[in-house]
Amino acid sequence: MRHKKSGFKLKRDAGSRNSLLKGLVTSVIQQERIITTIPKAKAAKPLVEKMITLAKRDTLHARRQAAAFLETPAAVKKLFDKLGTRFGQRNGGYTRVVRLGWRKGDGAEQAMLELVGSELVKRAAERAKRREERLNALKQGQEPTEGGDKE
Numbered sequence: 001m002r003h004k005k006s007g008f009k010l011k012r013d014a015g016s017r018n019s020l021l022k023g024l025v026t027s028v029i030q031q032e033r034i035i036t037t038i039p040k041a042k043a044a045k046p047l048v049e050k051m052i053t054l055a056k057r058d059t060l061h062a063r064r065q066a067a068a069f070l071e072t073p074a075a076v077k078k079l080f081d082k083l084g085t086r087f088g089q090r091n092g093g094y095t096r097v098v099r100l101g102w103r104k105g106d107g108a109e110q111a112m113l114e115l116v117g118s119e120l121v122k123r124a125a126e127r128a129k130r131r132e133e134r135l136n137a138l139k140q141g142q143e144p145t146e147g148g149d150k151e
Contacts, residue, residue: 010039025048
């Protein structure tokens with residue numbers, strides 16, 4: 001029985017499991033979304049939430065705790081500079097797990113672990129890029145085309 005035993009084993013010994021979870025958390029912080037299996041996503045989710053909570057504190061001790069867990073200094077920098085401020089007013093619920101279906105090779109069920117609001121950031125970047133393209137087209141005296149050539 002597993003009474004009061006929390007966490008996921010993921011069919012690995014402790015060292016491999018810790019390395020796997022550190023890698024997943026670092027990837028989520030750097031890329032803001034990853035695709036993995038559902039048990040791995042569910043195991044990494046609380047750790048990502050804990051890292052963002054550390055980033056909201058933004059003290060030297062919190063930075064050192066995050067640096068001890070995350071694998072790259074770039075991830076620590078992004079966590080404290082961007083994500084801590086972005087989630088400053090939010091009380092938890094920084095991540096979501098979206099089920100994607102089954103993997104073709106082995107049939108494992110896939111999930112996307114992403115930061116809440118990352119789709120808004122990506123959409124805003126795409127919108128800015130399209131707007132820039134339209135402005136450049138207008139400067140050159142061309143009509144911008146949305147869906148292709150209209151002849």
